[in-house]
Amino acid sequence: xxxxxxxxxxxxxxxxxxxxxxxxxxxxxxxxxxxxxxxxxxxxxxxxxxxxxxxxxxxxxxxxxxxxxxxxxxxxxxxxxxxxxxxxxxxxxxxxxxxxxxxxxxxxxxxxxxxxxxxxxxxxxxxxxxxxxxxxxxxxxxxxxxxxxxxxxxxxxxxxxxxxxxxxxxxxxxxxxxxxxxxxxxxxxx
Amino acid sequence: xxxxxxxxxxxxxxxxxxxxxxxxxxxxxxxxxxxxxxxxxxxxxxxxxxxxxxxxxxxxxxxxxxxxxxxxxxxxxxxxxxxxxxxxxxxxxxxxxxxxxxxxxxxxxxxxxxxxxxxxxxxxxxxxxxxxxxxxxxxxxxxxxxxxxxxxxxxxxxxxxxxxxxxxxxxxxxxxxxxxxxxxxxxxxx
DNA sequence: CGTAGCATGTAAAACGTTACATGATTAA
DNA sequence: TTAATCATGTAACGTTTTACATGCTACG
Numbered sequence: 001x002x003x004x005x006x007x008x009x010x011x012x013x014x015x016x017x018x019x020x021x022x023x024x025x026x027x028x029x030x031x032x033x034x035x036x037x038x039x040x041x042x043x044x045x046x047x048x049x050x051x052x053x054x055x056x057x058x059x060x061x062x063x064x065x066x067x068x069x070x071x072x073x074x075x076x077x078x079x080x081x082x083x084x085x086x087x088x089x090x091x092x093x094x095x096x097x098x099x100x101x102x103x104x105x106x107x108x109x110x111x112x113x114x115x116x117x118x119x120x121x122x123x124x125x126x127x128x129x130x131x132x133x134x135x136x137x138x139x140x141x142x143x144x145x146x147x148x149x150x151x152x153x154x155x156x157x158x159x160x161x162x163x164x165x166x167x168x169x170x171x172x173x174x175x176x177x178x179x180x181x182x183x184x185x186x187x188x189x190x
Numbered sequence: 191x192x193x194x195x196x197x198x199x200x201x202x203x204x205x206x207x208x209x210x211x212x213x214x215x216x217x218x219x220x221x222x223x224x225x226x227x228x229x230x231x232x233x234x235x236x237x238x239x240x241x242x243x244x245x246x247x248x249x250x251x252x253x254x255x256x257x258x259x260x261x262x263x264x265x266x267x268x269x270x271x272x273x274x275x276x277x278x279x280x281x282x283x284x285x286x287x288x289x290x291x292x293x294x295x296x297x298x299x300x301x302x303x304x305x306x307x308x309x310x311x312x313x314x315x316x317x318x319x320x321x322x323x324x325x326x327x328x329x330x331x332x333x334x335x336x337x338x339x340x341x342x343x344x345x346x347x348x349x350x351x352x353x354x355x356x357x358x359x360x361x362x363x364x365x366x367x368x369x370x371x372x373x374x375x376x377x378x379x380x
Numbered sequence: 381c382g383t384a385g386c387a388t389g390t391a392a393a394a395c396g397t398t399a400c401a402t403g404a405t406t407a408a
Numbered sequence: 409t410t411a412a413t414c415a416t417g418t419a420a421c422g423t424t425t426t427a428c429a430t431g432c433t434a435c436g
Contacts, residue, residue: 002423005288005289006288009288009291009292012292012295013292017387017388018387018388018389019386019387019388030284030287030288030291031288031291032282032283032284033424034424034425036424036425036426037388037389037390038389038390038391038424038425038426039423039424039425041388041389041390042389045389060386060387062386062432062433062434063385063386063387063432063433064386064387064388064430064431064432065387065388066386066387066388067387067388076295079292079295080295080296082289083289083292083293083295083296083300083304084296084300084304086307086311087285087286087289087304087307087308087311088285088286088311089311089312089314089315090282090283090284090285090286090354091282091283091284091285092222092280092281092282092283092350093222093280093281093282094220094222094280094281094346095277095278095280095281096277096278096280097220097343097346097347098195098196098199098220098221099195099272099273099277100339100342100343101199101220101221101339101340101343102199102202102203102269102273103273103339104333104335104336104339105202105266105269105270105273106270106273106274110273110274114273114274114277117276117277118277121276121277121278121279122279124279125279143294144368144371144372145294145365145368145372146294148364148365148368149290149291149293149294149365150291152290152357152360152361152364152365153287153290153291155357155360155361156284156287156354156357156361157287159353159356159357160282160350160353160354163349163350163353164280164346164350166349167342167345167346167349170342170345171342171345171346174338174342175335175338175339175342178334178335178338181334182334182335192395207414207415207416208415208416208417209414209415209416223396224396224397226396226397226398227416227417227418228396228397228398228417228418228419229395229396229397231416231417231418232417250414250415252404252405252406252414253404253405253413253414253415254402254403254404254414254415254416255415255416256414256415256416257415257416
C-alpha cells in the first residue's frame with residue numbers, strides 16, 4: 001500500500017495543501033508515513049496527472065502562495081476501491097526482540113537493566129499516545145458511526161502498547177524468579 | 191538498526207553460510223528482514239572488511255562450495271555493545287487502521303465484511319505463528335535463562351496477534367450495536 | 381538578531397525488493 | 409523431465425530518508 005491511498009482518505013475528508021498533509025502525517029499515530037516533502041509533493045503531482053485530485057493555487061499576502069488539493073469523483077472511486085481490497089496483516093518490527101534474543105551474553109544485572117529500559121520506553125510511548133488522542137483532530141460532520149470508528153482506532157493503538165507493557169512486566173518477573181533459582185543452586189552444596 | 195547486528199547475533203550462536211542465514215531470516219518471525227541475497231551477502235562482505243567476521247571456504251563434492259562465516263572477538267564486542275544500547279520502541283504499521291479510518295464511506299454491509307476479513311487474516315497469522323513456534327530451531331548449549339528468553343519472545347508475538355484478535359472482535363461487536371441503534375431510530379416516528 | 385512557522389519543491393544517499401545468472405544434485 | 413535444494417553473487421528497480429534551496433513574516 002502506498003501513501004497515495006492515505007492522502008486520498010484525508011482529502012475525502014477535507015481539501016488540503018501538501019504542507020497541511022505533512023503535518024497530519026507527522027501528528028497521526030496510525031498513518032505511519034514520516035510525512036517528508038519528497039513523498040507528499042511527488043504523490044500529489046502524480047495523482048493530479050492521474051486525475052485523482054485537482055489543485056487550486058491561492059495567493060496570500062502574508063505567507064507564500066499555496067496549492068489546495070481536492071479529491072475528484074475519480075479519486076473518490078479509487079479510494080472506495082482500495083477500502084474494499086483485502087486487508088493486510090499488520091507489519092510489526094520489534095528491534096527489542098532481536099536484542100533480547102542474544103541477551104544471554106549479558107550478565108543478570110545488564111539484562112535486568114535492558115528490560116527496565118524497554119519498560120520505560122513503552123510507558124513513554126503509552127503516555128505520548130494518550131496525549132495525542134486527547135488533542136486529536138476531530139473530523140467535521142461526524143456520524144455516530146465515524147466517531148465510533150475513530151475511537152476504535154485509538155483504542156487499538158493504546159491496547160497495543162498496553163499489551164507490550166504487560167508482556168515486559170511478565171518477562172521481568174519470570175527472569176527474576178529464574179535468578180533466584182540460580183542463587184539457591186549455588187548455595188546448595190554439590 | 192541494521193541487519194548486521196542480527197547476523198552477528200546468529201553467528202555468536204553458530205557459524206553459518208550466507209545461505210543458512212537467509213533461511214534463518216525467512217523462518218524467523220521476529221528477525222524481520224526478508225532475507226534476500228543482496229542484503230545478506232553484502233552485509234557479510236562489509237563485516238569481513240571491518241573484521242567483525244571471518245570466512246572459510248569449504249569445498250564440497252556433491253554441492254557447490256560454501257563460505258562459512260564466524261564471528262571474531264571484535265564482532266562479539268560489537269554485538270555486546272549493541273545489546274546494551276538503548277532499546278527502541280516497536281515500529282508498527284497497521285494498514286488496516288488506515289483503511290478503517292475512511293470506512294465511513296462504506297455501507298454497513300461492506301464495513302462488516304471488511305472487519306470479518308481482517309479477523310480472518312489475524313486468525314491465520316496466529317495459526318501460522320503457533321506453527322512456527324512448534325517447529326522453531328532450538329539453540330545448542332542453551333542455558334535455562336536462554337530458554338526462558340526465547341520462550342518470552344514467542345509469547346510476545348503470540349500475545350500481539352491475540353491482542354489484535356480481541357480488539358477486532360470488540361470493534362465488530364460495537365459497530366453491530368451501533369447499527370441496531372440506527373434501525374431503532376428509523377423505526378421511531380419523528 | 382535569531383528562530384520558528386508558512387509553503388513548495390529538488391537532489392543525493394541509503395535502504396529494500398525482485399529479478400537475473402550459473403550450475404550441480406536429488407527426489408517426484 | 410521437471411522442480412526443488414544447495415550455494416554465491418550482481419543488476420535493476422523502487423521506496424524512504426535526509427539534506428539542500430528559497431524567501432517572507434512574526435515573535436521573543
